[in-house]
Amino acid sequence: MALRYRAHLGASKNLIESYFSSLEEDRVLAKYSAMVMLAHVKTLLSQGVIPKVRGESVSKALVEVVKSKGEALYKWISERGHYFEDVFEALEAYLHEVAGVGAGYIAIGRSRNDHVAAVLRLFIRDRVLEVLQKLIELRRALLDKAMEFREVIIPYFTHGQVAQCGSASVYFASYEYTFSNIWRLLIQGLEMLNENPLGSGAADGSLLNLDRGRLAEMLCFSDSLIPPYYSTGSRLFALYHLNTLSLLMLEISRFAEDMLTINSLIPGAINPPIEHVATSSIMPHKRNLVTMEIARARASKVLGYVVASQSIYKGLPYGYNLDLQEINSLIMQAFDIASSTLDVLTDFASRLHLSGDAFLKYLIDKPCWSSELVEYIALTSGRPAREVYSAVAKLFESCNSVDEKCVSRVLTAYGLSVHDMLNIIKNKPVEISVKKMLEDAWSRLEKDRATLKNVSELLEKCTAELLSYSS
Amino acid sequence: MALRYRAHLGASKNLIESYFSSLEEDRVLAKYSAMVMLAHVKTLLSQGVIPKVRGESVSKALVEVVKSKGEALYKWISERGHYFEDVFEALEAYLHEVAGVGAGYIAIGRSRNDHVAAVLRLFIRDRVLEVLQKLIELRRALLDKAMEFREVIIPYFTHGQVAQCGSASVYFASYEYTFSNIWRLLIQGLEMLNENPLGSGAADGSLLNLDRGRLAEMLCFSDSLIPPYYSTGSRLFALYHLNTLSLLMLEISRFAEDMLTINSLIPGAINPPIEHVATSSIMPHKRNLVTMEIARARASKVLGYVVASQSIYKGLPYGYNLDLQEINSLIMQAFDIASSTLDVLTDFASRLHLSGDAFLKYLIDKPCWSSELVEYIALTSGRPAREVYSAVAKLFESCNSVDEKCVSRVLTAYGLSVHDMLNIIKNKPVEISVKKMLEDAWSRLEKDRATLKNVSELLEKCTAELLSYSS
Amino acid sequence: MALRYRAHLGASKNLIESYFSSLEEDRVLAKYSAMVMLAHVKTLLSQGVIPKVRGESVSKALVEVVKSKGEALYKWISERGHYFEDVFEALEAYLHEVAGVGAGYIAIGRSRNDHVAAVLRLFIRDRVLEVLQKLIELRRALLDKAMEFREVIIPYFTHGQVAQCGSASVYFASYEYTFSNIWRLLIQGLEMLNENPLGSGAADGSLLNLDRGRLAEMLCFSDSLIPPYYSTGSRLFALYHLNTLSLLMLEISRFAEDMLTINSLIPGAINPPIEHVATSSIMPHKRNLVTMEIARARASKVLGYVVASQSIYKGLPYGYNLDLQEINSLIMQAFDIASSTLDVLTDFASRLHLSGDAFLKYLIDKPCWSSELVEYIALTSGRPAREVYSAVAKLFESCNSVDEKCVSRVLTAYGLSVHDMLNIIKNKPVEISVKKMLEDAWSRLEKDRATLKNVSELLEKCTAELLSYSS
């Protein structure tokens, strides 16, 4: 029978064990668990704590688990047909079976608590890199659109109403800038993911003086010293990244809201890729932007996971409590959502088409230039802007509704036409600066891309060395 | 090729379709979708809208889906190997294939929007009944313990510290009372689950004058009229029950916190069933109450689902938006958590053992009777209670620490002993009233059990009739 | 110097005391604290625990605090110039000063824990009644509009797009129905607010056998027995009502979203009362529906308070913990938001004007009748609805865009005109049933109004008796 920690306690009951076992959620952690254990075993070997031959057969088994991305382990588990508490118990039982007596030596200088703290860092680090890469692609798609639709004049909204108008470039550049900020928040969080919790035991260290430097090297961790109670009891590194994912999804949700609003407000203005559209089962005329609706809803889900995680964390005394295990699946789901949503959004954005004609038709009778009109009169006449504002406001008030006739009446009072106003708008300072704005954005993107490439290559190198033969 | 609504739109792309398809989450809804469709088809038949032979073959296919709990449908889907938008699209495609041309007639007088509103009500209603039943069992277990440990004196805490002490009955009765309140909140919510949204079309009704009374009868819905935009656009009925599940889990979390605290504070006082305990992989002396830790964490998860759902709902204009689909899986997860946690908690509570000796040993040097001492002196001497309080407080202050010696000194000053105080406590009014408190609780429980039985039987009767042959 | 419980502890420090004192938040509880204390004193008097003359001077002082709505007490506090822990400590100190030695007798048979549980119930009960009354007014305003705009055809949306169209009555009736459901949830919660926690001591009762029946009578509480640990440790009654306020605000937020959407989408369609509109400081043409934006945001605030409260509650062991005090201000803020938002919304709704012409102009080229067209052809031809759907869908696909020309082409294919379709829509079953729907709503409203009146009168009677002279 397989090794079970609870063997010393006695009874077992399916209903109960399935309740607290994390084995299913741990599946994606299996590879990382084996990596951490492998680094541990190699260190024990190099420190002579485990006999060479025995240690090497354990290492070999671990390399196989890593290379199979955990499948080797989970296949074995499914054949056992009973619960393990978690991937760590299962992995140790597996090693006992496939690598024999040597596996008995590995339970020194470690605990599940410091190991899971390392495993989660590796897992999250990989997923952060994945999100960073997808953000690079999204940002590129947005900047491409900012260039492509440079000449399209679109409305800019405040309070859900048309406020101003101008080149579509500013719209795409605004979101690219937002996502570049979020990119920075994510990469700044790598520092906590690089902390090395190994050697911290269950709460306050172990008796074995593990070579932490070597452990850090094999897992691409920083070699600075961190207090063991922090190592094992804290999930700050995970909560930080969950927070950032929530911010990311919020911004995506606002983009989705924009698309849905414009799709409803200005017929034909945006031409989304057809796969993102669904129709109705009974109203054959409907064209629903379903991916945008789902993206918007999923932002709320990630917020829910933030709340769940922080509420779990908040009431706990320090040190490891099993409650922390429940945070793991929340983090995993948040990354799944962020990652798939970025795929969908990049696909959407990169194939989005704007119709300048449709926008123009919509804007033609809307005074989206009213603030510029006030400024224009004020600047050319030297009158105080507030005074001009009052005069223009009075003209608008005298209309029954703000329509083509009204617009024309207001402009005529100042000897201007809609055409004049569009010209004024096309030459306002922000339009002039768009070129530089986009150049800055492209070079920032290129810099970020290079930074990410370096980080990724470094991690790959560590992993390659970890999996290499010499212990 | 199977029927697809989007056939008229063209392109399809896996990445995108998997993003907005709810097919996987809908699996547990399949049975209810078929039930609603069956009621619809039977009504169409009785109104002559669908030819008899055709309608009956559709009905037969639907009965099979219901009886297989949706497996008939999902087996068919998995053989198709492509996405459907949701269970409704899949079900209709399935009917086209197995029941032939008759399936074309069912797309009248209905939409996915009114159908999903009915399906969710049926699903939630069943799960509410399940939770209500499990709550009955938990309450019974708690009352059993209240009887069993009537004579055990336990501490009552405020601010995490021993405040008073008394019979353990009050402890168990308190939780039973809490859960009886939650039981009532759940059953009060049935009213919204019994609303009949059928016939509401996508948003504002259909052209066909469906026999709503007949539909209501077959699905055990109320026959009152509800506005169609409410029917299709509202999820109030779901959010209400999610809220109640969150309240339920909160109270369970506090019970778990109690168990964890006492387990840590008073060695040997509670003897939990061994399956609920895990040990450490490296500290062989540890006995961790793992199910209680998990229950505590899962309460936070349900709170997270509340936030996710309400945040999804909040920003939406009325009418159906696909965002609402994302609420479904949150509700399902919340019911899964509530249901399994109730199983675990009832198992825990019904096998829990308290050690009167361990509690007594702990209490013997704690002045858990200090407020009663003040009252006793005040009542017997006629002095103002606040004055007595001050005198007793001064005695406590004069001790270095509140220990056995201090306790003895304070009591001696009034010619009393710990034994006297325990006697006083055992005879305080609340102890006298425990008997009646428990009798009230048992009879409330019995009444609730009977109510629930009636409701369940009624629903079973409706379903039996729905599945019966005559259309 | 005024009485302080901490006098026996010694040191005091402003920074610290201001941190945990709830004196400011308690201001609105002062009246209720005095009511509960008055009921307590009268009961002590009737049981002979407090000497008659002394008790009556305390009663007199308490009546004054109640009648001044707490001002008598807070004026006294502000003259003291130091912190009290809470309103209870302050009230007792006040009584000592104004009613002399008799005040020393009241500290028996009670604790802050059972008293605050009673006080919060009284406070919340009053605020629930206030919200119930305002909901009655809002519902009346909505039903008035449902009658007034019976003939106005408006669009009904799904996925943020026009789906169907029909009488505006259904729109207003839908919200009225929603709010009637919430009304019921609130009044169902009164049961927990009527529980009598008095006599529960700090956690497990007191030595004095208080006449709970008499206490219940004076405060309009139910006379059933509740376990003392529940009484003092639970806030279920408060969390339930907070949840319901959140549901209320969510629905209001959706209404606000509707108004903002229509205001932006269909120029001139809604004519909101001018006070609800603000303009821009620089764009003189802007008309922003500011109250609707704020209402929408405040819904999120209440959700935040739900999270804060449940997260506070979740990790606590049973029994009173000071953390519970922090829930109070969250509840108060939620009621403030709900109450003022209802005022604003009722003002908005009751003065809202819809322009049938503007809606018609918007709808004229939108196939808001497409599902009815499919049904109409299917019903009149006997063809399967899905087959007709496909045919109509193909017609729509053949248009470049869904505009007036397209609409005309589709309809002509079936020998129909837009005029015909509007006629069909005006006669669909839901339109026929509107009359009955509104009659049902009015009679439900009248019933609810009467119920509320009865409850309010009962409470007023209890309070009048409590404040009357005879003890």
Next chain:
Amino acid sequence: MALRYRAHLGASKNLIESYFSSLEEDRVLAKYSAMVMLAHVKTLLSQGVIPKVRGESVSKALVEVVKSKGEALYKWISERGHYFEDVFEALEAYLHEVAGVGAGYIAIGRSRNDHVAAVLRLFIRDRVLEVLQKLIELRRALLDKAMEFREVIIPYFTHGQVAQCGSASVYFASYEYTFSNIWRLLIQGLEMLNENPLGSGAADGSLLNLDRGRLAEMLCFSDSLIPPYYSTGSRLFALYHLNTLSLLMLEISRFAEDMLTINSLIPGAINPPIEHVATSSIMPHKRNLVTMEIARARASKVLGYVVASQSIYKGLPYGYNLDLQEINSLIMQAFDIASSTLDVLTDFASRLHLSGDAFLKYLIDKPCWSSELVEYIALTSGRPAREVYSAVAKLFESCNSVDEKCVSRVLTAYGLSVHDMLNIIKNKPVEISVKKMLEDAWSRLEKDRATLKNVSELLEKCTAELLSYSS
């Protein structure tokens, strides 16, 4: 009569205006609003857009508002006795009154939207610096305790139970490390607070080519270009900091939970400063750690504000919506909580005393060395650790309960005593490394202190220049 933007709309109604006015919440923003306006006016002056004399009298008035921290403005407002929409409307009206016609010139090249985006950055930046400073003080207090109680052996918990034991230094160092991580997260967020949103108009720039470099200089903003729709529509900078405050409060809550747990579990072990303790009004023996309870609850409040803010933000289309205004007060409250809690916690920590004797007494019969025992036997015997673990576990199982006798029996089996185990523990690697751990912490603290000082001095210099005379 004072200038009102809504003058052109007409009607005004108190109930409504008080609902959407932010004037009260804006009080703390008044100083920053005047600073931003002052930078704007000086730039207009230097660009010749406002006549020199007129501009200077406006500047003078603004300097006065800044220097009075907004009081000059709010005193004026309170004398007006009516609502303004917000501080911006009020400030402009004020300038019109005190600086005359020159005030009319300032309404150019700006909007409330870009100004509020700048004002919030200034406000949050100042509060972040305040929190950073308080974190420095808290970290210092924790490191002081880590040094002071270096020799005190305390228990380290997992699953709420004693797991290991060791020097108290690790405990304090763990929290210091946590707070140093949070310190870094906060200072990393300064980048977004230094963005310059001025010149962005309402949504897409203004006609006036403002000297953004000069504006940036006067307000200590970065001079890089940011897209105007981002500038005015985004609150990412605020949500990020709110998230970080929530993480900060969570960690404080866990510290509070630790203190409450130990206070309850190990009598006399911690000796908190007396001002942080309250007693009961009826149980004279109680010593409640009230500040820790409140801190724990306030963590939940900040989480609630996170939810409120993100839920507000999530559903909004881009560009400014008034909903964003409601986020401001949530941010302010979060800073108030974080700031006062840090004061209280630093006071608590810096005066906390640990009793080595009380801890020792508690630990003497607890096998807090069980994992080290396993490791010790394994390392000295060369046997596999898992095998040793099983042997030790069997010994523990053979005890009835884990008490002094059991502990002695287990140890005797290996020829060891409790004294031996304590010696082994005192010499485990983590204990040896504590010295270096603390040295690292002190030097990190010193570095952070210096960084903060530089930032603060830079900001003071900018402000001094802004307020200086030359325009």
